[in-house]
Amino acid sequence: MAPAALLLYAICLLWIVGGSVWLLARRRYGVRNVGEFAMDLLGFPVEIAQSLWGRSGVPYAFLLPNMMIFGFFTFAPMLLNFWVSLTGGDSIALLSRPFIGIANYRDIFNCSDMLVPKTCSNAGFTFWTGMFNTLFFVLIQVPVMCAVALITALVVNKSLSGRGFWRAMFFYPVMLSPVVIANIWKWILNRKGILNAGLDNSAETVTALAGMAGFDIFATILFAVLLLICSERALRAGAEPSMLWAALFSLLFVAVVVWADPLQLIWQTDTRLSLYPALILAGGLLWLVSTGRRLARAAIVGLGVVAVLLLLTIQFDAVFDFSDFRPVNWLVTPRTGWPFFWLIFVFTWSHMGFYMLILLAGLQAIPSDLYEAAKMDAARPLRVFFRITLPLVMPTFTVVLVLCLIRSFQVFDEVWLLTGGGPGRETFMVVQNIFEVAFASDNPDYGEAAAGSVLMAVVIAVFTFFQLFVTRRQSEF
Amino acid sequence: MTRIVTFLTRTKGSADKAHRFGAQDYLAYGYLLLGVLIILIPVSWTLLSSIKSEEALSGFDTRLLPYSQIVKDIPGIGEKPIYTLTEDGQTQEVFKQGPTRRVTEVSPVANPETILEVPRTELKPSEEIRIATENYLNPLLQRGDQKYFNFNLLLWNTVFVTVTATLITLLINSMAAFALSKYRFRGRLTCTILIIATLLIPSTIILVSLFFVVWSFGIFGSLWGVIIPAAATPTGVFLLRQYMLTIPDELLEAARMDAASEWRIYWRIVLPLSLPALSVLAILSVIWRWNDFLWPLIVLISDPSQHTIQIGLTTFSGEFNTDQNYILAMTVVSLIPVTLVFVWLQRFITTGIATTGLK
Numbered sequence: 051m052a053p054a055a056l057l058l059y060a061i062c063l064l065w066i067v068g069g070s071v072w073l074l075a076r077r078r079y080g081v082r083n084v085g086e087f088a089m090d091l092l093g094f095p096v097e098i099a100q101s102l103w104g105r106s107g108v109p110y111a112f113l114l115p116n117m118m119i120f121g122f123f124t125f126a127p128m129l130l131n132f133w134v135s136l137t138g139g140d141s142i143a144l145l146s147r148p149f150i151g152i153a154n155y156r157d158i159f160n161c162s163d164m165l166v167p168k169t170c171s172n173a174g175f176t177f178w179t180g181m182f183n184t185l186f187f188v189l190i191q192v193p194v195m196c197a198v199a200l201i202t203a204l205v206v207n208k209s210l211s212g213r214g215f216w217r218a219m220f221f222y223p224v225m226l227s228p229v230v231i232a233n234i235w236k237w238i239l240n241r242k243g244i245l246n247a248g249l250d251n252s253a254e255t256v257t258a259l260a261g262m263a264g265f266d267i268f269a270t271i272l273f274a275v276l277l278l279i280c281s282e283r284a285l286r287a288g289a290e291p292s293m294l295w296a297a298l299f300s301l302l303f304v305a306v307v308v309w310a311d312p313l314q315l316i317w318q319t320d321t322r323l324s325l326y327p328a329l330i331l332a333g334g335l336l337w338l339v340s341t342g343r344r345l346a347r348a349a350i351v352g353l354g355v356v357a358v359l360l361l362l363t364i365q366f367d368a369v370f371d372f373s374d375f376r377p378v379n380w381l382v383t384p385r386t387g388w389p390f391f392w393l394i395f396v397f398t399w400s401h402m403g404f405y406m407l408i409l410l411a412g413l414q415a416i417p418s419d420l421y422e423a424a425k426m427d428a429a430r431p432l433r434v435f436f437r438i439t440l441p442l443v444m445p446t447f448t449v450v451l452v453l454c455l456i457r458s459f460q461v462f463d464e465v466w467l468l469t470g471g472g473p474g475r476e477t478f479m480v481v482q483n484i485f486e487v488a489f490a491s492d493n494p495d496y497g498e499a500a501a502g503s504v505l506m507a508v509v510i511a512v513f514t515f516f517q518l519f520v521t522r523r524q525s526e527f
Numbered sequence: 528m529t530r531i532v533t534f535l536t537r538t539k540g541s542a543d544k545a546h547r548f549g550a551q552d553y554l555a556y557g558y559l560l561l562g563v564l565i566i567l568i569p570v571s572w573t574l575l576s577s578i579k580s581e582e583a584l585s586g587f588d589t590r591l592l593p594y595s596q597i598v599k600d601i602p603g604i605g606e607k608p609i610y611t612l613t614e615d616g617q618t619q620e621v622f623k624q625g626p627t628r629r630v631t632e633v634s635p636v637a638n639p640e641t642i643l644e645v646p647r648t649e650l651k652p653s654e655e656i657r658i659a660t661e662n663y664l665n666p667l668l669q670r671g672d673q674k675y676f677n678f679n680l681l682l683w684n685t686v687f688v689t690v691t692a693t694l695i696t697l698l699i700n701s702m703a704a705f706a707l708s709k710y711r712f713r714g715r716l717t718c719t720i721l722i723i724a725t726l727l728i729p730s731t732i733i734l735v736s737l738f739f740v741v742w743s744f745g746i747f748g749s750l751w752g753v754i755i756p757a758a759a760t761p762t763g764v765f766l767l768r769q770y771m772l773t774i775p776d777e778l779l780e781a782a783r784m785d786a787a788s789e790w791r792i793y794w795r796i797v798l799p800l801s802l803p804a805l806s807v808l809a810i811l812s813v814i815w816r817w818n819d820f821l822w823p824l825i826v827l828i829s830d831p832s833q834h835t836i837q838i839g840l841t842t843f844s845g846e847f848n849t850d851q852n853y854i855l856a857m858t859v860v861s862l863i864p865v866t867l868v869f870v871w872l873q874r875f876i877t878t879g880i881a882t883t884g885l886k
Binding site: 089119127142143219221225227233247467485489 | 873
């Protein structure tokens with residue numbers, strides 16, 4: 051038995067026996083006051099502190115247990131990390147670990163090219179692969195999470211019926227454990243799972259529909275009508291073009307251009323290059339509409355004419371022919387990007403509700419008279435969002451950014467359970483590296499893992515401070 | 528008619544603000560509906576799959592209802608899966624006499640002696656809707672082919688960790704919060720800053736050295752190694768402190784007049800008054816401990832008698848990849864308490880997190 055445990059038992063014994071004697075000597079307890087006696091016994095050190103030092107000693111006694119646990123299990127490990135990272139060997143006894151200086155760090159930095167993990171030593175290879183993967187993950191995850199959480203919070207903040215229900219529903223996945231989440235999604239994303247089955251089914255249905263006679267004409271007319279409705283609504287008479295309908299219109303426009311693919315006449319490729327000019331045109335249109343230019347009306351009409359002309363050239367039965375659909379092994383197929391995509395999806399799925407709630411609290415703290423004033427001035431919704439909502443929710447948003455960054459950096463559970471770092475090392479994260487080096491290998495190298503943790507802490511600190519520095523001006527608002 | 532439409536499409540708000548459904552409302556409801564579907568469909572699909580039979584799961588039956596093939600006891604032969612055979616407009620129940628070939632030998636159930644030779648393609652499995660309760664009952668009752676997954680032990684360990692850790696968390700966090708909110712003393716600001724600083728220390732970067740600390744305390748490999756390091760939560764202290772600041776000091780002064788000791792003031796006056804905040808923290812703590820994964824994995828993995836549900840589920844799905852029916856059923860079982868807590872108490876949780884802004 052470790053000496054610390056022995057000490058613990060001694061303290062417990064002293065507490066119970068000494069406390070009972072002390073309490074019984076000073077107070078009277080009836081048989082019915084057993085509960086009271088137990089509570090008093092529990093707080094016996096506080097009573098001692100009060101009788102020894104008076105009321106000024108009491109707060110320290112109250113704080114002691116909490117701060118002791120913080121000290122031993124949070125702050126001490128922080129400092130200990132540096133010491134462990136400077137020692138080698140696989141001994142668990144702290145004092146018998148030999149001091150080896152910065153050898154662990156040198157191992158990690160032992161690379162001929164820092165940007166290519168393959169050129170590193172073994173320790174460096176796993177660490178930097180994990181680090182680069184994690185950085186890539188964070189770079190995509192944080193904006194996606196913040197955007198989705200903000201949009202959801204904005205929608206839930208509207209005066210809709212059943213607000214509590216929607217809010218609770220979005221929060222539900224936050225309560226599920228990573229193991230449950232991983233099992234659920236593994237089952238869904240199995241090669242023969244429901245997702246592939248559903249996709250296969252709908253691909254078959256659409257292909258069958260597209261093969262029917264007259265589908266081409268029908269689809270052409272349908273899309274023409276949709277375009278007509280959208281542009282008509284966007285160009286509503288007597289008012290400025292509506293942003294929402296303009297957005298729908300540009301979505302349709304992009305789809306039509308991509309299907310027609312006019313650039314294919316110039317460059318004969320299969321990559322649908324027309325997507326990029328279409329996106330640029332649609333973006334330009336949205337910019338015109340959002341800034342309220344005169345040109346916006348003309349642009350909508352012009353793009354509408356272009357879209358209708360292109361619509362006539364589309365072979366819809368070829369566009370909607372999905373007969374070459376094959377089920378994808380979502381989490382296993384290498385070099386497709388799907389494992390990474392699903393990690394980001396599942397991570398967003400499971401944590402979004404939490405950030406949404408924080409943002410919602412921030413949104414609800416915005417005084418409503420500001421919005422009433424904006425309404426008096428007939429401000430456009432987009433302008434209200436950028437001039438009132440966004441600046442005022444910025445402090446909360448900064449908190450969300452930092453929390454999300456720190457959390458995404460530590461991503462482990464979901465990844466380890468869903469893909470195990472695979473395929474290959476495509477989704478191998480830095481925490482998994484630390485875990486495997488220290489706890490999941492036959493000859494654990496605690497020094498190496500501690501060095502990795504220290505480096506990871508440095509990267510997180512740099513990112514957090516950088517982010518706080520960038521958003522400092524907005525949050526002072 | 529128009530009245531009905533107006534009534535159905537009216538949105539929340541006072542009468543003069545009430546407006547008809549616009550495109551924005553449609554988009555908003557569409558977005559919410561899509562989100563809820565994305566959240567609910569995977570969970571309910573898991574739920575539906577967990578009551579399907581083992582054969583249906585290994586064959587990846589994607590039908591909604593739990594169909595499973597009928598098995599009948601044929602006298603003198605034993606239990607056989609039943610197929611339906613349609614010949615000349617007549618259907619009869621048959622079972623296979625030998626291996627499945629292009630032309631398979633089958634016998635009618637009513638007359639097991641006769642042997643018919645039919646093409647494989649004409650045999651359709653005869654199915655019934657049956658809820659496969661064995662998926663749940665075998666692991667829970669330790670029976671059948673399911674002996675590795677000692678669910679009751681896992682459940683007991685998890686409940687022990689959750690309850691003990693939550694009680695300790697409530698006690699020491701409320702004590703610290705009481706000291707920080709109701710006393711003026713040297714070092715109060717330092718303590719508050721230290722506690723907030725621990726919020727920003729990611730738990731994964733102290734993993735290795737925390738392992739050393741826990742090992743030298745002699746609690747590595749036991750449930751206490753999971754309970755104690757997680758007992759002091761900065762979130763809890765913060766949440767309770769904010770709440771206790773609203774309790775008037777006059778109540779405490781009155782108690783001091785009556786010569787109550789400080790400890791009595793704490794647990795007879797302050798604790799009952801901060802019950803709302805305590806219940807929020809209790810719910811949060813239960814969820815945290817129930818779902819804890821990485822740290823219990825490190826501390827408890829070497830001793831199977833100390834595993835919690837989450838670890839048990841992981842090792843189980845790692846080792847016995849074929850037993851998908853048990854994996855799904857146990858996933859559902861470990862999901863149930865959290866879901867129940869959520870359904871009953873979601874109002875507390877959402878407001879608790881929204882007011883502290885922390886997790």
